[in-house]
């Protein structure tokens with residue numbers, strides 16, 4: 001075994017964090033943890049991981065569940081395409097592979113939501129196959145260790161990093177080695193001020209030698225995120241016997257926040273008032289007339305490629321029959337029933353504000 005792997009594995013054996021998915025070799029659990037970890041910090045992932053497993057303890061339970069249940073259980077974890085892909089992939093594993101995870105990289109990569117990194121993680125961590133992986137943590141460690149100065153996200157650099165990662169994996173030890181490399185990036189070779197004095201591979205690290213730890217990996221200049229102003233309506237219909245109901249609609253299955261429920265609304269156009277926007281969007285998307293009342297709350301939220309300010313208004317249904325043009329379903333529900341549906345984070349803040357009124 002090369003000194004790099006030997007030192008790293010010895011360090012990992014002593015220093016690894018006790019994380020729930022490190023107690024198992026069940027590919028289903030490892031897969032779930034990897035998908036959750038894709039966009040979320042370890043500490044934030046743990047409660048979602050546990051909640052998801054309590055509801056869907058194995059791949060059949062997930063495959064047989066309605067998508068609405070899956071999205072509701074995922075609620076709050078964000079990046080909902082991950083949940084939709086998990087569900088689709090679970091169906092394939094349950095049906096095509098009779099519940100047994102495939103082991104080949106090619107087959108793993110054919111599953112929805114499984115890219116090069118996740119396939120490498122599953123093959124190595126679940127099955128100890130001699131496969132490399134490169135995620136953000138590994139890229140940072142390798143750029144520094146080998147003194148790679150090119151933009152870490154560029155395609156050519158990524159290829160170089162995958163090649164280094166493959167060369168480093170010691171045969172028969174990929175499970176521990178890959179986790180060790182990621183752990184080093186997460187706890188020692190951290191983005192700012194890495195703790196080089198505690199690093200098991202400091203001896204041959206180019207960045208440490210040249211004092212480039214805080215310069216590498218090189219980054220592309222970041223563009224400012226576009227910002228959108230959105231206005232939405234919580235539309236009430238007054239019932240005589242059963243009390244008030246509010247209108248919610250379910251987004252189309254594909255695309256951003258696909259399959260989640262929301263209060264109808266849309267993007268405010270140039271020179272348009274927020275109130276006018278709500279009434280126009282509701283007319284265009286639902287075919288009904290409403291009266292727009294007072295503002296309930298303004299919510300700020302950032303997605304990966306843009307940020308929004310969402311202004312929510314209390315509205316009253318006036319006339320018309322709902323005819324959807326850009327959602328798959330709608331429902332009139334009692335305010336206390338809103339809890340049963342999966343909403344995106346910004347809409348959940350509106351619901352919380354309604355509760356506090």
Ligand code: SF4
Pocket residue numbers: 141144145188189190194195196197199200201202203205206207208213
């Ligand atoms: S010596 Fe420092 S920069 Fe180099 S790999 Fe270790 S922590 Fe990272």
